[in-house]
Amino acid sequence: MKILSVEQVAQLIKTHGIENYLKDLIQQLRSDFGRWHEFNKMPRPAMHVPGGVLELMPICDNTYYTYKYVNCHPKNPESGLMTVVATGQLSRIDTGYPIMISEMTVLTALRTAATTALATDLLSRKESHVLAIVGTGAQSEFLVKAIGLVRTITEVRYFDIDPVAMDKFEKNIKASSSVILVRCASAEEAVKGADMITVCTACKAHVDVIKNDWVRPGVHINGIGGDCPGKTELEFSILSRSKIVVEYFDQCIIEGEIQRLGYDQGKSQVYAELHELVTAAKSGRENENEITLYDSVGVGLEDYSALRLTYELAERYHVGQELNLTPVVVDSKNLISVLT
Numbered sequence: 001m002k003i004l005s006v007e008q009v010a011q012l013i014k015t016h017g018i019e020n021y022l023k024d025l026i027q028q029l030r031s032d033f034g035r036w037h038e039f040n041k042m043p044r045p046a047m048h049v050p051g052g053v054l055e056l057m058p059i060c061d062n063t064y065y066t067y068k069y070v071n072c073h074p075k076n077p078e079s080g081l082m083t084v085v086a087t088g089q090l091s092r093i094d095t096g097y098p099i100m101i102s103e104m105t106v107l108t109a110l111r112t113a114a115t116t117a118l119a120t121d122l123l124s125r126k127e128s129h130v131l132a133i134v135g136t137g138a139q140s141e142f143l144v145k146a147i148g149l150v151r152t153i154t155e156v157r158y159f160d161i162d163p164v165a166m167d168k169f170e171k172n173i174k175a176s177s178s179v180i181l182v183r184c185a186s187a188e189e190a191v192k193g194a195d196m197i198t199v200c201t202a203c204k205a206h207v208d209v210i211k212n213d214w215v216r217p218g219v220h221i222n223g224i225g226g227d228c229p230g231k232t233e234l235e236f237s238i239l240s241r242s243k244i245v246v247e248y249f250d251q252c253i254i255e256g257e258i259q260r261l262g263y264d265q266g267k268s269q270v271y272a273e274l275h276e277l278v279t280a281a282k283s284g285r286e287n288e289n290e291i292t293l294y295d296s297v298g299v300g301l302e303d304y305s306a307l308r309l310t311y312e313l314a315e316r317y318h319v320g321q322e323l324n325l326t327p328v329v330v331d332s333k334n335l336i337s338v339l340t
């Protein structure tokens, strides 16, 4: 079985090129969301623990089964740890044998960014050029890179309550892009004049990070950080003004911005699931004035796409370590032989 460490995933992304990886992943996501009904899936089971949440994300089609273990502990950075870390597994469904175990902290950032780019492509105005990022933590640079593959970004306006996170973001973006960077003193200043707003903060509470008054017609919003019961980032009144698209209603109604609508109101107010836009069963943006909201929580299908692509690339570039995490025996019934 292939084992991929963080360093090996980094090596693989470097070899393939991060832009190429994101482009390939957007394509893989299009293809996998396009066959949404072929997947056996469920809203992720979550265990709420002091300070955070621990989640398992299983899904399968008729070729592979994948799952990801992921957490969210917003106070971890205070002790030098990351808010979100993850690991994942890819298994064959014909035999049930696992074929890869991988780090998924980096892969989560890549797949979240790639899915956000896919949604942004389907929902934002074609001539959107100004991107606001509120929350410049671990996910932020990935999001800018991926959205930059579907829209020509000329200006990024950004804000975080942590000035050190803003310094880091500025340094990282400058190292790989010549986009105009506008450091803002508030979220309000960041979203002023933006065509696209991406909110990616971490706080386990209902926080009005973005206020309704600041949201002008024609804007597209990616709500990324509201992804757990009791954890939202948008002023509630934004929802009734927006055309809302979710990944998977049954999970998003528990975890997303729409959790505050409740099931029945959510059913009537949510416009579509992402796969319906991908297959063109429903239109994306229909005019220049509508406010569109991609209410993301992250679903197993995105991890499936990332693990599948990563496995193919790891095979192609011979990256990763082969280890027996399942027994190799001559007689399949003689398990005890591995001990002798």
Ligand SMILES: NC(=O)c1ccc[n+]([C@@H]2O[C@H](COP(=O)([O-])OP(=O)(O)OC[C@H]3O[C@@H](n4cnc5c(N)ncnc54)[C@H](O)[C@@H]3O)[C@@H](O)[C@H]2O)c1
Pocket (backbone or CB within 6 Å): 072, 074, 077, 083, 084, 108, 109, 112, 134, 135, 136, 137, 138, 139, 140, 159, 160, 161, 162, 165, 187, 200, 201, 202, 203, 207, 209, 223, 224, 225, 226, 227, 296, 297, 298, 299
């Ligand atoms: N939807 C998805 O698929 C998905 C995937 C990954 C992470 N997430 C979520 O995204 C969020 C961010 O993840 P991360 O790994 O970047 O975390 P992080 O802790 O590295 O960054 C979060 C940033 O938000 C900032 N912040 C907190 N409150 C703020 C506020 N009111 N205004 C402005 N900035 C604020 C923090 O200072 C921090 O820099 C988390 O809530 C995580 O659960 C969602």
